[in-house]
Each structure stands twice: as C-alpha cells, then as structure tokens.
Amino acid sequence: MDWLLYHRWDVLLVVAVSAQATAIAYAYQPRHKALLLTLPIPFTLATLAIGRPVDATNVLGLPLLFGFTWGVWFLHTRRAWPIVPAIATAALAYVLAGALAASWLPEDGLVFWSAAAACAGLATGLLRRLPQRQEPGHRSPLPVAVKVPLIAVVVVGLILIKSRLRGFVTVFPMVGVIAVYEARNCLWTMVRQIPVLMLALLALMAVLRLGREAMGLPLSLAAGWVVFLSALTALRGAWWR
Numbered sequence: 001m002d003w004l005l006y007h008r009w010d011v012l013l014v015v016a017v018s019a020q021a022t023a024i025a026y027a028y029q030p031r032h033k034a035l036l037l038t039l040p041i042p043f044t045l046a047t048l049a050i051g052r053p054v055d056a057t058n059v060l061g062l063p064l065l066f067g068f069t070w071g072v073w074f075l076h077t078r079r080a081w082p083i084v085p086a087i088a089t090a091a092l093a094y095v096l097a098g099a100l101a102a103s104w105l106p107e108d109g110l111v112f113w114s115a116a117a118a119c120a121g122l123a124t125g126l127l128r129r130l131p132q133r134q135e136p137g138h139r140s141p142l143p144v145a146v147k148v149p150l151i152a153v154v155v156v157g158l159i160l161i162k163s164r165l166r167g168f169v170t171v172f173p174m175v176g177v178i179a180v181y182e183a184r185n186c187l188w189t190m191v192r193q194i195p196v197l198m199l200a201l202l203a204l205m206a207v208l209r210l211g212r213e214a215m216g217l218p219l220s221l222a223a224g225w226v227v228f229l230s231a232l233t234a235l236r237g238a239w240w241r
Contacts, residue, residue, distance in 0.1 A: 062201065
C-alpha cells in the first residue's frame with residue numbers, strides 16, 4: 001500500500017495514457033485522432049509524477065515532439081520504412097537528445113521564457129506553412145485486451161528513465177508512440193496537429209511557471225488546463241483551415 005501511495009502518479013500515468021492511446025486507436029477519422037492526441041493528460045500526470053517545477057527542458061521537449069512526429073512521417077511515407085522501425089528510431093532520437101540537453105540546461109526563468117518565445121515562434125510558423133491534406137481514416141482491428149498491455153509496457157519503460165530526462169519526460173510522445181502507429185495512414189494530420197499542441201501547451205506551462213509558488217502544483221495545473229482549452233479553442237480555426 002505504501003508503494004502504491006508513493007508511486008500513485010506513475011500508476012495513474014500508465015492507466016490514463018493507456019486509455020488515451022486506446023481511444024486514439026479506435027477513433028476512425030484522422031481529425032478525431034489528432035484532437036485526442038492534443039489532450040495534455042500525459043503532460044499533467046508526468047508533471048505530478050516527477051514533482052519538478054517546469055523549466056526549459058519542458059519547453060524544449062515541444063520541438064523534439066514535433067521532430068518525433070515529423071520524423072516518423074518522413075521515414076515511413078517518404079523513405080518507405082516499416083512503421084515500427086520508424087517509430088523506434090524517432091523515439092530513440094527524442095530520448096537521446098532529451099537526455100543530453102537535460103544534463104546541462106539551467107532551470108532559471110530567463111532560459112525558460114527565452115525558450116518559450118522561440119518555441120512559440122516556431123509553432124506559429126509551422127502552423128502557417130504546413131498544408132492540409134485529406135487522408136483516409138483507420139480504426140485498429142486489435143482487441144482492447146491485446147492493445148492496452150502493449151501501451152502500458154511503453155509507458156512503464158519511460159517511467160523507469162524519467163529521472164534522466166527531467167522535464168523532457170513530460171512532453172515525450174507517450175501517447176504519440178501509439179498514435180502514430182495507429183495513424184500510419186494519416187500521419188500528415190498528426191504532424192499538422194503538433195504546432196497547435198505546442199502553442200496550447202506553452203500557455204499551460206506559462207501558467208505553471210507563474211502560479212506554482214502562489215497556488216501550488218495541483219491548482220496551477222487546473223488553471224493551466226483552463227488556459228490550455230481556451231487556447232486550443234482559439235487555435236482550432238487556424239488548424240481546420
């Protein structure tokens with residue numbers, strides 16, 4: 001019981017990410033998969049699990065997240081790699097880059113806000129330049145009893161190395177690893193969704209950075225969700241266009 005209490009956020013992370021990834025797997029429309037991918041459930045629970053203030057490592061995980069999604073699309077669609085090796089290569093690149101950057105990035109506010117401004121500019125540029133493409137829908141044929149344990153294994157493996165990644169672990173594509181596999185026929189739709197996620201999640205991170213000391217982590221996360229959903233609603237029109 002003591003172990004379960006101590007690791008409660010890790011356990012909830014496995015359960016919630018498994019549920020979110022399963023929902024993506026069984027959604028049919030590419031846009032529905034992309035919308036489910038955007039929900040910051042993994043970020044929220046991973047932030048609670050590691051118990052660290054947000055810093056530049058959280059922010060710089062966002063361009064790595066885009067790089068992961070784009071990398072899978074490029075390797076699978078343009079280079080005709082099988083989807084599993086493409087995902088494994090992109091995920092390994094994220095982990096290595098995140099671990100290397102986490103070993104030297106400082107935690108001070110100046111670095112955080114500078115990184116946030118740069119990421120906001122990058123996401124805005126991507127949102128304007130990435131064209132919309134019509135892609136086919138797909139629903140996973142695997143039964144839930146098979147898929148959920150596979151998803152849980154991926155998340156547990158990430159939890160085991162979370163201390164090495166600092167804030168990068170909160171943005172690691174825990175759901176994305178499964179989502180891009182299930183969306184292998186509509187990967188471009190996933191790629192186009194990431195800049196929207198970047199901008200909305202930056203707003204959530206800013207609330208956490210500003211409000212954690214005054215409100216505490218749970219309340220600042222709740223406030224951040226309100227800001228996130230507001231930003232997501234405002235950005236929806238740009239994404240649909």
